[in-house]
Amino acid sequence: MNALAVTLIVLACVLSGAALGMVLRKLLPADRLSEETKDLIKLGTALLSTLTALVLGLLITSSKSSADVTADEIKQIAAKIIQLDRNLRHYGPEANEVRDLLRRMVTTNTDMLWTGATPVRSALAQGGANIEEIQEKLRALAPNNDARRWLQTHALQIATEVEQVRWLALERSEKSISIPFLVVLVLWLAVIFACFGLLAPRHGIAYAVIFACALSVSGAIFLIEELNQPFAGLLKISDAPMRHAIAEMNQ
Numbered sequence: 001m002n003a004l005a006v007t008l009i010v011l012a013c014v015l016s017g018a019a020l021g022m023v024l025r026k027l028l029p030a031d032r033l034s035e036e037t038k039d040l041i042k043l044g045t046a047l048l049s050t051l052t053a054l055v056l057g058l059l060i061t062s063s064k065s066s067a068d069v070t071a072d073e074i075k076q077i078a079a080k081i082i083q084l085d086r087n088l089r090h091y092g093p094e095a096n097e098v099r100d101l102l103r104r105m106v107t108t109n110t111d112m113l114w115t116g117a118t119p120v121r122s123a124l125a126q127g128g129a130n131i132e133e134i135q136e137k138l139r140a141l142a143p144n145n146d147a148r149r150w151l152q153t154h155a156l157q158i159a160t161e162v163e164q165v166r167w168l169a170l171e172r173s174e175k176s177i178s179i180p181f182l183v184v185l186v187l188w189l190a191v192i193f194a195c196f197g198l199l200a201p202r203h204g205i206a207y208a209v210i211f212a213c214a215l216s217v218s219g220a221i222f223l224i225e226e227l228n229q230p231f232a233g234l235l236k237i238s239d240a241p242m243r244h245a246i247a248e249m250n251q
Contacts, residue, residue, distance in 0.1 A: 003225035003233055006177075010186055011218040017190030018210050021197025038199060045195040052188045056220045059177070063227035070230045071237040073169050077162055078241035081106055084158045085249045091141070091151045098137045103249045105130040106242065113231050114239040131163045177224060189217055 025033070085102060088095040109130070138156050143149040177185075193214060200206040226235040 003222050003229065006182070006225050007218050007222040010182075010189070010221045011214055013186045014189050014193050014214040014217060015211070017193040018197040018200075018214065020190075021194035022200070022202075023197075024194070025198050033198075041195050041199060045192055048188055048192050052185065052192065052217075055185060056217070056224075059224045060220060060227070063224045067227045067230045067235070067237060070169055073165050074237060074239075075241045077165050077169075078245040080158050080162050080165070081245045082248050084155055084162070085245075087151050087155045087158065091143075091148055091155070094141060098134060098141075099249070101130070101134055101137065103246070105134070106249065107246055110239055110242040110246065114236070114242075131159060131166065135159050135163075177221075177228070182221075185221075 081102070085099060088099045088102070135156060138152060138159060141148075141152050143152050193210065196210055196213070200210060223235075226233045230237045
């Protein structure tokens with residue numbers, strides 16, 4: 001389920017909670033909403049709001065941190081790919097086949113990851129198969145001097161490092177809030193807004209404030225879901241490092 005769909009569901013649940021509170025206010029006898037009862041509702045709402053705010057803040061911080069780490073890993077991969085290509089260039093014409101394979105792999109996988117044509121995990125998995133093929137071809141090279149032997153060893157080391165970083169990116173890709181956790185969080189929000197609806201005056205400004213608050217908390221869920229999908233959506237990480245690496249290899 002994409003981030004927008006989750007956000008709309010959360011918004012609907014929260015607004016339903018507010019509507020339920022408004023209906024209950026009409027149904028409850030006036031003596032059931034005494035000042036003491038209202039004070040108790042306000043205290044309970046404040047407690048639940050604080051707890052929810054802490055959870056949302058931690059989730060946003062965690063998701064942003066994960067997205068930043070993934071962006072740094074992409075930069076590392078791009079830098080190592082440029083290093084690998086230059087090593088192969090220095091090796092000589094015998095490494096041109098490996099260079100061509102590397103260039104095709106990077107171009108294809110970059111397009112798949114950032115255009116959304118292929119699921120992220122599938123694109124990263126295919127990239128792993130291509131890296132293994134490159135490693136096989138590197139091992140098949142037959143260096144005839146110490147300089148070329150060093151370049152071969154260094155190229156294999158870089159390819160291994162690229163594979164390790166790719167696995168880390170694969171583990172972080174398409175992470176999302178677990179369904180039970182999201183259900184509990186939405187339940188808290190619905191209860192909070194039911195209390196808002198129960199105590200809110202009946203006029204347009206109050207309704208507008210409730211809607212704005214509902215939109216805000218739903219937006220927080222949207223941010224979390226977007227940041228947990230770093231290769232898709234409005235907040236996806238930049239493909240500039242990989243495009244730069246492709247440009248360097250094409251020179």
